[in-house]
Amino acid sequence: MAQVSFAIQDIRGRLEMYDIRPSDSLLIIENERHLLAERLGDKLKQALSLQKMGQICYNTGLFAQSLNYHLQAEKLLERGPRNERANNLNDLGMLLLLNNQRDDAKRVYFQALSIYQRSGNLKGQGSTYGNLGHLYEKCSDYDSAFYFQGKAMETLEKINDLDGIALINENIGSIYEDKERYEDAFRYFSRALERFKVNGNTPMLIDAYNNIGDIHRKTGNYKVALNYTRQAEKLSKENKALSRLSSAYRDLGKTFSFLQHADSAFHYLELSRQLYIETYNEDSKNQAALLKVLYDIDRKDARIAQLAKERRTAIIIYATLGIIACLLVLLFIIVIKNQRQKIRNERRLRDQEAVLSVANQRLMEVELQNKKLREEQLQTEIESKAKEITSHTLQAIEKNKLLEEMKLALTEIIRNDSRSYKKELRQLLNKINQSFHKEASWGDFRRVFEEINQDFFLHLQQINPDLSAADLRLVSLIKLNMNTPDMAALLGISTDSLRVSRYRLRKKLGIEPGKSLTAFLQAI
Structure with a gap:
């Protein structure tokens, strides 16, 4: 039976590229490279160092540790360069196969094959086909094993990889x-x-x-x-x-x-046993030394991780304090800015209010002046109307006095004269009497009076809507503070008749005894 598979030989071939023998010191060197790459943030170099550390552990027989390093490398290479990831997947598949995880090994091998196919790496494809053939051989599926070894041979022949072809012949x-x-x-x-x-x-x-x-x-x-x-x-x-x-x-x-040849058989079998024990002891020593290095590395990594965690915590604390300080400064700036803006706004508002106040004051002054002008104009109109009504009143008084004198003269003539024109004089006297009751001059008087005393007659009508035209004339003359003889002359009645008319007016207006009719009408 073949002693070394294609996958195992591939790893050993890569290990031979090292300048020193794979050992605890080599593992320490690779770990230092890994830490340096980690500090620099170079994920590719981290993954390659982890992969080499896994190969060193595999060569020493520490398969579990080797599997762990290759799994860590796979996490870093998931989005890394294709061929580097495929190489690591091939190593990982071999370790899974050694651990009897054949389904997982098959899945990983096919992942590697897919990557090599996409990148056009024929050597990688041939290597992976050989690994798959070895896997199916372990599963006793010889037809599949022959198929994949044949695919490996066909692929490697395309690039004339003689060493790879030799390994496939071995498989x-x-x-x-x-x-x-x-x-x-x-x-x-x-x-x-x-x-x-x-x-x-x-x-x-x-x-x-x-x-x-x-x-x-x-x-x-x-x-x-x-x-x-x-x-x-x-x-x-x-x-x-x-x-x-x-x-x-x-x-x-x-x-x-x-x-x-029993003696020779016993001799060589004993040599084999002794050498196996010696080799086993040497391998055990190497494994123990390597395990100690791994323990130290893990402890160191744990300490580094703890320090990194403490550093991250400190950075978070300092960053939080810095952010809080910045927020406080920003808040202070915002408060100051808002305060200044508020002061500017208040100042602007005061200025606007001052301008508005001045404008309102000027407007009030203008309105007051306009009001004063209107009042003066109104006063002028009132005075004009008062003069007009006074003129009308005086004219009426003069007219009535003249008519009264003519009436008295004619009456005297009629009483003493017996001539025949007595009839004509009586007719003239009747016409004069009738002129006392004409309404034309009173119409003009009422119009002017209402312009001066607006709503006066309306209020009187509200007090008593049954007031007659004669009552309204008497009320108007009383409102003008006219004396009794003048009122009697204007109304064409005697002073006694005037007193009777005043008495009747008091009753119509509901004025209580003792109260002044003139004061009542002046208050309306």
Whole structure:
């Protein structure tokens, strides 16, 4: 059976690029690189360092720790460069396969294959096809295993990757060996052997000699098997490949056992056991040293994480205090600004109020002046109307006095004269008497009086709507403070008749005894 799969050999090949042997010191160096990349915020370099740390742990047999580092690298590479992520997924799939998580390993391998296909990386595709073939071989699905190893061979031949093709031949030979088709297995192992001799890949060359030796032993060619196994033994000793030397001793012991050489079989099996124990102890020491380094790294990382957390907390506190201080300053500025704006607004409002007050004052002065002018104009009109009504009144008085004198003269003539024109004089006297009762001059008088004393007659009508025209004339003359003889002359009645008319007017207006009729009318 093949000793090393394509995936395992791929990791070992990458580890050989290091200048020093994978060890605890190499892990420390990679961890320092990882911390530096983390401080610089370079996620790609962080992921690559984690991937290398995982490979170092794998080579020492610390598979759980290796899986953890590769998973951390995957988180950082999810949106990183395609090929770097696909490389890490291939390593991750191999570790999941070692952990018997075959479904997860298959999913991861197909993810890597998809990335390589999108980027056109044929070497990566060939490597992933080989890994899938190895996975299906472990699942005893040999048809699928052959299919994917064939796809790997086809892909690597396109780029003439001879070393990769040699590894695929090794893997196909392993499948044929599992199916006990030893001739086919021998043919593919031999192709791999010839290539490993050319490229100087000593570890794989040793495995190829061992694999061909196994085929000859399983087909009964024990002496030929011894020759190939001896070659593996020689190369293992020269290169101090203790684990491969132990395998060679074990195969020699089995071969001598089949040849019935019990002493030689026991000798080589004992050498294999002793070397296995020695190798196991050495590996245990290396693992212990590496575990101690991992413990120190974890403790250091925990301390760094704690310090980072404390630093972040401090930064948050300082940032919060800074923000609060800025907010307070901003609030202070806003308050001051608002206060100043308020003062400016109040000042502007006071100025506006002052301007408005001045404008109102000027407007009031203008209104007052206009009112004064209107009052003066009204007073002038009143005086004019008063003069007019006074003139009318005086004219009426003069007219009535003249008529009264003519009446008296004519009356005297009629009484003493017996001539025949007595009739004509009596007719003239009647006309004079009738002139006392004409309403034309009273109409003009009432119009002027109402202009001076607005709503006066309306108020009287509200007190007593049954007032006669004679009552209204008497009221008007009393309102004008006219004396009794003048009122009697204007009304064409005697003073006694005037007293009777005043008495009747008091009753109509409902004026109580003792109260002045003149004062009552002046108050309306």
